[in-house]
Amino acid sequence: MDKQIVCINWGTRYGAPYINRLYRMVCANTTPPFRFVAFTDTRDGVDPGVECFDLPEMPGFMPERTIGQWPKSRLWAAELADLKGPFLFLDLDVAITGSLDPFFEFGAPQDVVLARNVAKPLNRLGQTSIYRMPVGALASLQDVFAADPQGVADKYRFEQHFVTKNAPNGIKFWPTGWVRHFRIECIPTFPLNYFKDTRPPKGTRVVIFAGSLNPPDAIKGQYNDAVPHLSPKQHILRALRSKHKLRAMRQYFRPANWVARIWDQAEGN
Known part of the structure; x- marks a missing residue:
C-alpha cells in the first residue's frame, strides 16, 4: 500500500507552524517513500517538502450551532487532487510517539479505519483524528451532507459520528493501544x-x-x-x-x- 499522509488546514487557528510540525513528526516516524499532502487555505511558510493543494470545495454550507469539525467533509469528495487509493489522515494537533508504518499495513486497502472514541466506549463510535480510507470512499456521505448540512449536523453533532453510522461498507477500528x-x-x-x-x-x-x-x-x-x-x-x-x-x-x-x-x-x- 502506498503511503499517502493527508492533513487539512483552514482559518487562523493552526497554519504553517502546525503543518510543518506534523510533517516533521511524520518524517521521523515513517519509513520512506511517502507523500505528505496538505489541503490548506494558506501556503505561506509551509515547508517545501509538503505538497500543498487548495482546500476542496465545501459541500453545501458550513452548519451553525454545531461543535463537530464539519469542514473535514471536504475530504470525502470523489476526487481529491491527484491522490489515488488509500490515504492516512492526521489532525494537525496530534503527537506522534511511534512508527506510523503499521497504519498502512492494517486491514485491506478498501477499508475505512477510524480510531475508537474512548469518551463513549459503549457506543462503538469512531474518532477521526487519525483515519485511513480510499479516496472517494465517503463520496455518497458528502452528497447526503450537502443536501442538508444543518439537518445532518443537528442530528449527529460530530462529523465522526456521521461517518461511523453511515459509511457505505461500515468502518473498522485501529488495534487497541495504537x-x-x-x-x-x-x-x-x-x-x-x-x-x-x-x-x-x-x-x-x-x-x-x-x-x-x-x-x-x-x-x-x-x-x-x-x-x-x-x-x-x-x-x-x-x-x-x-x-x-x-x-x-x-x-x-x-x-x-x-x-x-x-x-x-x-x-x-
Whole structure:
C-alpha cells in the first residue's frame, strides 16, 4: 500500500507552524517513500517538502450551532487532487510517539479505519483524528451532507459520528493501544494526577487531543485557558470554590514534558 499522509488546514487557528510540525513528526516516524499532502487555505511558510493543494470545495454550507469539525467533509469528495487509493489522515494537533508504518499495513486497502472514541466506549463510535480510507470512499456521505448540512449536523453533532453510522461498507477500528486520547488515557486518574506525571501508555503510536485540551495546554499543564495551571494546593483551593468540586479536582495534571520534547524536536529545537 502506498503511503499517502493527508492533513487539512483552514482559518487562523493552526497554519504553517502546525503543518510543518506534523510533517516533521511524520518524517521521523515513517519509513520512506511517502507523500505528505496538505489541503490548506494558506501556503505561506509551509515547508517545501509538503505538497500543498487548495482546500476542496465545501459541500453545501458550513452548519451553525454545531461543535463537530464539519469542514473535514471536504475530504470525502470523489476526487481529491491527484491522490489515488488509500490515504492516512492526521489532525494537525496530534503527537506522534511511534512508527506510523503499521497504519498502512492494517486491514485491506478498501477499508475505512477510524480510531475508537474512548469518551463513549459503549457506543462503538469512531474518532477521526487519525483515519485511513480510499479516496472517494465517503463520496455518497458528502452528497447526503450537502443536501442538508444543518439537518445532518443537528442530528449527529460530530462529523465522526456521521461517518461511523453511515459509511457505505461500515468502518473498522485501529488495534487497541495504537491511538490514545490524552485527557482520558494519558493523565493519571484522580488522585494520582497530583503525584504522577502524564505519559502515553506503552505501545502508543499517536496521541490525540480531542476537545478543548490541545498540545500547548498539555505542555503548560492546563485543561484550557479558562483553567490555567496552578500549584496543587492552589488548584485544590480553586476547585473547592467551584460548583462542580470533584470534576474540578480531577482537572489537575502536571505539565506534559514529553509532549514538549516531541514538539521541540519537530521544530528543530
